[in-house]
Amino acid sequence: MEPKGTALVTGASRGIGRATALELGLRGFDVVATMRNVEDGEGLAQEADRAGVMLEIAKLDITAADTWAAPDGLRVLVNNAAIELDNNCVEHTAMEDWRTTFETNVFGLIDVTRRAIPSIRRSGGGVICNITSCSTLVPMPFFGVYRASKAAISALGETLRSELAGFGIRVVEIMPGAIETDMLARSQLLPEGAANPGYAELGERVRANRALAAELTTPARDAAREIVDAILDEAAPLRNPCDPMGSGLLASWRATSDEEMMQPMLALFATDD
Ligand SMILES: NC(=O)c1ccc[n+]([C@@H]2O[C@H](COP(=O)([O-])OP(=O)(O)OC[C@H]3O[C@@H](n4cnc5c(N)ncnc54)[C@H](OP(=O)(O)O)[C@@H]3O)[C@@H](O)[C@H]2O)c1
Structure with a gap:
């Protein structure tokens, strides 16, 4: 698509959203x-x-979009805003x-999207870009809440893609791997779930695995370039990486069955006894 008209990004105060907002502007x-606090x-x-x-x-808090109206002339919506709370085991x-996580990562995104569709349609079409996570491809312990919220958006994207194609609205999903942001820094700490009885060793294994992954991080501005490339590329598939880690995981996921993809990860986190 031609980089013309209005592009709106949620959660642009920092991280990937900030970098993507700037990159969209640089392309034209x-x-x-948009952000919760405009001072940021x-x-x-x-x-x-x-x-x-x-x-x-x-100003836009995506959990309070009930009176929000999308701007006229909207051609691109980047659903970037999300949260990651404590990384705990499902049991605890x-x-x-x-509910808090789904309120932002799922319901907030849905509300903004349904309010943006009429404006994009009036513009003659455009792109809805959902930022999910390639963690949905990995059976990572302790990240169940976050992963489930992102998997919900993956499924939503498939439906939106088929519902909106007739209006000239393309849907792309970006699946980041490890991008240098506040969220990544927090997710590399010992998961909170490790404090629960019986989960300490698993928590250490997860931390060790994530420490290895920390060597494969990508600056947010580089990820933003990949994100905008996918937005502009009329031939982009639904699911796209924006960094080397995400690219590798997505390629493995496409090349194998889900069970084959999961087995090495399950072995990695298995206890010895
Ligand atoms: N970094 C990674 O490696 C990575 C990996 C996989 C997926 N992702 C995904 O990439 C996206 C961006 O992540 P990031 O790493 O840039 O995270 P981040 O640095 O934590 O930034 C998150 C952004 O979302 C905003 N936000 C949170 N709740 C909001 C709400 N209710 N309304 C509006 N904005 C809200 C935050 O605003 P405040 O400043 O007001 O808090 C902030 O601007 C997210 O969807 C994340 O799940 C990131």
Whole structure:
């Protein structure tokens, strides 16, 4: 697609969302960088200004979108905002944590998307880009809440892709692996679930595995370039990586059966006895 018209990014205060908002502007879109607190966008606005990029900061908490109206002329929606709470085992995760996570990562994204579709349709078509996670391809202990919320968006993307194709709206899913952001830094700590009786050794194994993965990280600005490439590419598949780790995992997932993909991971986390 031509990089023209308005592109809107959720959760653009920092991390991948911030970098993607700037990259969309550099390619030629008029960007609406949305965030919970507009004060957090001051640095981004200045950077955009210096780069000669058209970028407006706007307030949007995706869990409170009930009075939000998408801007006219919208051509691209990047559903980036998400949270990751404590990484606990399913047995000990409070239902409140499930509900809080799904309120943002699933219901918030859905509400913004359903409100954006009419504007994109009026623009003659465009792209909805959902940022999920390649963790959905890996049976990672302690990340059940987060992974389940992202898997829900993967399924949603498949349905949206078939529902919206007739309106000229393409749906792409980006599955990041390890991008240098606050979220990644937190997810590399010992999972909170390791504190529960019987889960300490598994927690250490997960931390060791994630420490290895820390050697394969990608700066957010590099990931953003891949994300915008997929948005602009009319031939992009539904699922796209944006970094080497995600690329490797997605390629393995495509080349093997789900069971073959899972077995080495299960062996990695298995206890010796
Ligand atoms: N980094 C990785 O390696 C990685 C891997 C896989 C998937 N991802 C996905 O990539 C996306 C971006 O992650 P990141 O690493 O950049 O995370 P991050 O640094 O933690 O940034 C998350 C962003 O989401 C915003 N946000 C959270 N709740 C929100 C809400 N209710 N309304 C609006 N904005 C909200 C945050 O805003 P505040 O500043 O107000 O908190 C922040 O801007 C997420 O969907 C994440 O799941 C990241």
